[in-house]
Amino acid sequence: MRLGLVTLLIVATFNVLSAQSLKSIPGDHVLRPVCEASGTVEKSFIPPPAEFLLKSGEPTAEIIVEFGSGFPEDARNALNYAVGIWASIIESDVPIHINARWSSTLGTNTLASCGPETYYTNFKNIPFENRYYAVAIAEKIAGEELNGVSRSDVEATFSSRINWYYGTDGNTPTDKYDFVSVALHEIAHGLGFTGFFYVDAEAGMGGYAYYEYGDATTFDMLVEKLSGSQLLNTTLFSNPSAELKSALTGSLYANSPVAKSENSGVRPRLYSPSTYNDGSSVYHLNDFTYGTGNENSLMTHAVGMGEAIHDPGPLARGIMEDIGWTNLIVRHTPVKDMEEVGTLHFVANIDSYYDVEEGSVLVVYSTDNFESTRDTLVLTPTANEGEYSATLEPQSNVDIQYYLEAADVKGRLRMSPWDAPQNVHDVHFGPDNEDPVIASEAIPYFLLRGEPLQIKAEVDDNLGLDTVYVTYSINDVDQTPFPLLPESGTTFTGTFNFDLLNLHDGDLVKYNIVARDASSNQNTTIYPAVKSMEFRIERIFDAVTNYETDFNSESSAFIISDFSIYTAENFNNDALHSPHPYPSPNIDNKDLNFSTFLKYPIILQEDGDMSFDEVVLVEPGEFMSVYGDDDFWDYVIVEGSKDYGESWYALTDGYDSGENATWQQNYNAGIPSGEQDSETKGTAEWFVNHQISLLESGHFNVGDTILIRFRLYSDPYANGWGWAIDNLRVQYPLATATVLSPGQVNAYPNPFNTAIQVEIYPDSELQEVRIEVFDVFGRKLQDIIRQNVEALKETIDLRQYSSGLFLLKVSENGKPVLSKKMIKN
Known part of the structure; x- marks a missing residue:
């Protein structure tokens, strides 16, 4: 499961369709911030920052946008312009991927919504342990991809129902909303200008949570009352509590040292209306304080018509720095225990974006756990860049407790351990009996x-x-x-x-x-203490143009580590099997991947295809979700690599049990009441043939030599039986059964007023075609089955239903062909 916006009504309605929703997770409260339309004319223009206008150097970050279907060309250009501004401000060695959608489903006054794809904690080089960072920040700090190249880092949705101005000159008409301004605003949220606070109005409680109560982001660490009381201080505000709700609907500020240094020492004021506003409260600047024309107005909660703000402003930029885009990190290897009392050598490596304040790198130590004794020792710079050291001669064999601290010229203070003095390092003197x-x-x-x-x-x-x-x-x-x-x-x-x-x-x-x-x-x-770890030597064989196996004789052609070849229960002969059941990690923000690949590289031919029979019993995503969505949970996928497994690319989109009605029905039927895992076991009766073009994805060309991989992805929660594959044929003539393609199905108009027209023109006669229509609550409204179809024109009358979103599904002989969202005006 990847956490995101959760509509409680849909969760309640679809607890049968989605095993994931059966587990109550505090992170259901984590909403993506939105940008609202003020509905008033606020003509003004704040030009882009100097870093962008000067164009004197290369961007300091690479931001890549993947546009969803229907995203207008003018909007693409405007979004890329906003991306260029952010790429000139933030710094990262890891590419940042944005998934941008064009949607008609946002609220009437909602211009856009955006947030991080996921959050990470306790990754490499983390400045604050046990605090959550937006994935783009976490990857910058860790210096590596964390959620994989197949997942985005930022999820953004822009409304298609807004009268937009797509120009980049800031001359926005007074009857339009400036797209560049809204894009800049939303990207900030996706880059971490957000968090986990929420208010449950019905219960009269405020809280913060992601996977568990108490999880908080680095933005949440900055939030405090006028008095300076930090909202994460549980001695003042229990979590959840009525006191925290009261605080979240009172005057709030961001104690951001960098922002304060740009604002004469004054804390930025946050937007916190007396009635908590989901998606807006806390994670915006205060509209009244930073009104129209103010250089800090971009990150207020609403945008006016004619208002163009092409610079995040010094306060928002300062907050962005303090949530992790620039850092002061104290790296320290704790002093080891000693059997005999001797000189203690303290060494700290300070990684700081700004200069370190002179004399601020200290060892603070005690011999009674800081109950009555406290001394300090100044660490001084060594010849090594960023390194500070000091020595201490203990006066007795009494254990010493200590922590390190350092400050930069912006006033940021960091410690090792990060939460000192609540936790400290300890040096023990005496005999040692601890094993490595x-x-x-x-x-x-x-x-x-x-x-x-x-x-x-x-x-x-x-x-x-x-x-x-x-x-x-x-x-x-x-x-x-x-x-x-x-x-x-x-x-x-x-x-x-x-x-x-x-x-x-x-x-x-x-x-x-x-x-x-x-x-x-x-x-x-x-x-390991009990038995050895083990692995096998695997050799890549000579490349071939085609390959075929029924898995009943040869087994050395596949990497057998995660998958196995055997005759499973309910099956008649050998097949390629994932683990049954496949596990889920049940650990915050962790996932698992199980894979195998064919050791015969395939030389791609013109019109190269592959086919195999399969049973897929993996956790289906939420209703109407598609591969790549936040709520598309576990999946299986077939991938290719032309660099011997260094990088893999999808041959076709990932899919789950929802790909086939029989799979999904039996998966869900196997979930015990009150549980989330499916106990249904696969059977050979549920095999369905799957055919894939090896060239259609666009990642590979005729003449390329590729490895082919089968991968099962398991998210943190909920699992099922897994995946079985049989009768694999690569670049052999495919089965003769007619296969209808989505391109042979036309569904229009979209949006529609009273009815949907469905036209199907297959290459040859189809044995059975099924057309189904569902409403947003998952209720089946139409179920049309036609036999022996040579051509089909079907009118689906939906005039009796209210306006909104509908799902159209077309299947041939039980195999899904088309799944399309239709909008009724």
Whole structure:
């Protein structure tokens, strides 16, 4: 599940259709902020920032927009203009992906809505542990993709019902809304100008939550009352509580040091009306304080006609910096315990966007847990950039508790541990009996391509490590151990000392990691403690133009680590199976991927296709969701790679049990009352043939040589039986059964007034065609079945139903062909 806007009415109505909604998650309160139309003329123009106007250098961030269907060309140009402004302001080495939709379903006065695709905590280099960062910020700080290239970082929806001005000159007519201004505003929300506060008016409570109560974003950390009371301070505001509701509907400010430094020390005032406004309260600047023409007016909650604001303004930019776009990070490896009292060496590496305040890098220490003793020690710069150090000579063998702190010239203060003095580092003196701690992800397989195999492990010890090494065997023959050496912090790496020329496809490698500490006891840990980890040597075979298997004889053609080939319960012969049932991590913001790929590379031919029979019992998404939507939960997908698995691209969109009525009906029927996981087991009777064009995605061309991968994605919650694949044919003549394509189905007009016209013109006669229409609550309004169809013209009369959104589905012989949202005026 990926959290986003949840319509409670739909959740209540579709608890049968969506297993995910059966689990009550506090994050149901997490709404994407919106930008409202004020309905008044507010003619003004704030030009773009100097960084953008000067055009003196390259953008400091790469922002890539994927436009949804129907997005007008003029709107695309305006959005790209706004993207260019943000790309000149923020800095990131990781590309930022925006998914932009054009929709008629937003509220009457809602111009647009936008938010992060997801949030992350406790990632690499995180400044504040246990606090959530918008994915784009988290990726910037971690320096790597976190949610994968197939998922966006920002989800934006713009209303198609607004009288927009798409120009970039700021000369917005007084009867139109400036698209560039709204896009700038919404992108800010998607980049993290938002959080988890909410008010439950019916219960009279305010709170903050994502996966659990108490989860908060770095924006939420800034929010405080006029008095300076931080709303996350649970000694003042229980979560949830009536007191917190009262605070959320009173005067609120953002204690942003960078914004204050741009505002004569004054905190930015936030929008917090006396009646809490979902999507607007807290996560906007106050409209009255920063009115029309004010340089900080972009991030107020409403935009007027004729108003053009092409600069986020110093206050919004300052808040953006303080939620993570610029940072002061204190990196410190805690001082190790000692068996004998000796000199303590404190070293801190300060990573700061702004200059560090002179004399602000300190060790604050105590010998009684800060009950009555507290001393400070100034760390001074060393010859290494950003490094500070100091030494301390303890006067006794009494344990020492300490933390580090540092400040920058903007007034930002950071500590190690991040939440000191609630938590502190501890140095213990005396005999050591603690074993080292080891963590390492299992190696799934080794692809034999002439390159060495590296292994990485996280190894730590309270006193210090003496030796870390790997023992291993090949086909149960012991090999010479090899060392793991420190790379950075607690990370150790090494390389298997294989003789690559003597490795063979299918060889089995078993291995363990051993760590011994530097104490007089030589405390030792073997990981895993009970049995060895293992993986197989896999070789890529020579490329072929076609491949076919029924999985009953050959098994070495596939990577067998996550998937297996066997005859499963309820099946008559061997097939390729994912884990049954496949697991879900049930951990905040974690997901799992299970995959296998064909070891025969395929040389793509003209009109290259593949087909296979499959049963898919994975958690279906919410009603009307499609692949890529926030509420499209688990899925399976077929992908290709032309660089031997370094990067993978979809051959067709991912899909779930909702792809077939039989799969979805049986998946949902297997969910016990009050539970979220489906217990339905697959059966050979539910096999459906799936045909895929290898070229249609546009990622590959004739003559390319690609690997083909089958992948099952599992989100944090809810799971089912999984995926079975049989009778795989790649670039062999496809089955002769007629397959209707979406291009042979025409449904119009859209929007419609009273009826939908459906026309179908197949290449040859179809055995059965089914047309279904659902309303937004999932109720089936029409169910039309036609046999022996050569051509079909069908009028679907919906005049008796109210205006709104409808879903049209067309299937051939039970196989979905078209799923289209239709709007009735």
